[in-house]
Amino acid sequence: MSATPAPPPLSSEEEAVMRALGRLMLVLPRLLDADLEREQRMSLSEYQVLRHLSESRRGIMRMSELAAACDMSLSGMTRLAGKLESQGHLKRIPCESDGRGSNAVLTDAGLNRLREAWPDHLASVRRHIFDHLGDLDLPTVARALTAMTGHEDCPAAPAGCAG
Template identity: 75%
Template sequence: MSATALPPGITPLTAEEEAVMRALGRLMLVLPRALTTDLERDQRMSASEYSVLRHLSESRDGSMRMSELAQACDMSLSGMTRLAAKLEAFGFLKRTKCDSDARGWNAVLTEKGLDRLREAWPAHLASVRRHIFDHLDDLDLRALAKALNAMAS
């Protein structure tokens, strides 16, 4: 685009900025697919299933409200309900009524679910290392995490 079409105060991207923007755009498309493909191939587990088990394992007591879990996994509540039903059928979690709100439900990680997460974790870790950290070499990871979090918020 021509820089003359820009409103005052807006400057065009430098070549380096343009390259970063394009690389980030591609990464946002390619990385989730690559991690998902590896997890499905190596563990016969979807990234969504892994994400649910991981979030539950990291919660205070292995339990989260379904609505909070859906938000943490970037899913709709109806999508989370379907996935939770599937994971419950496998014995990886159970759903219980929320004590403080009769309308709400909690997802609770079971021992079998924690065992399944522990089984899948090494394959997922290897995938994350191969697709992400093997390419970061000498970058300041704290600064990178800070910048990525700032972009996400």
Template identity: 60%
Template sequence: MSTITPPPEPPRPLDPDEEALVRSLVRVIYLLPRALDADLVRDQGLPLVEYLTLMHLSETPQRLMRMSELAAACELSLSGMTRVVARLETQGLVRRVKCDEDARGWNAVLTDAGLDRLAKAWPAHLAGVRRHLLDHLADLDLDLAQLARAFERIATTE
């Protein structure tokens, strides 16, 4: 005996506040990285993707990450990450070494010069984050920790 499945209910339309939130969030997702990148390039000659690569490496034990993990952390393809690391390698900021546990894999390692470069660029990045994002939230009654948890939940749900 077959059961007839009722058609799914149509999605509930967005109310005006929800619509405004979604539209503004899309703009922020698009514009914020561009603004941060423009600031870093102007002030430090360092693109945001290179800054983020140095940052992620600096936060790991031995300042070392497998290339595929670094690509995922920076939201890049492996080939895109390879190009970024190659640029950083020519500047002496990163070097690539074979993985000890897998002869086919490669690790990116942050050099002392790379850590110094990150430290030099950090104030410009911090100023940009404050100017383009945090200063706009300062006068609102927001729980930033709760907002961060909500964003993380969204980012990890597939």
């Protein structure tokens, strides 16, 4: 077996990008969450659940797919869905094609809550992201960021038993 040669070290520009991206991955979600909490008394996780449901076919997603879409564990999603259900923003129903699973269904109250929070979230996104991108080619930035996740072909709304 031959040893693989070590890759060349990062340039100073590459190192700066890597460090900035690392910091961004930690800080940006906190900033967006803090703004939503302050302006809407809603967490970014709650907003994401309602957004994903609103973007899904018929406002329904299997709980496991919703958890994956929100980058949460199923147990974490179950707790969050319980909170949103107690607020009347979603309801959970058994999955028709699989008795072991359940679906989350967006309610009219949940859609109204999302619409209420959207302007503040949009302002936060603009302030923390787009106001700093200047004249960068946004489609190129989007392609590069998507490629970094390894999900170039990731569908916008995963299909499942809710479909």
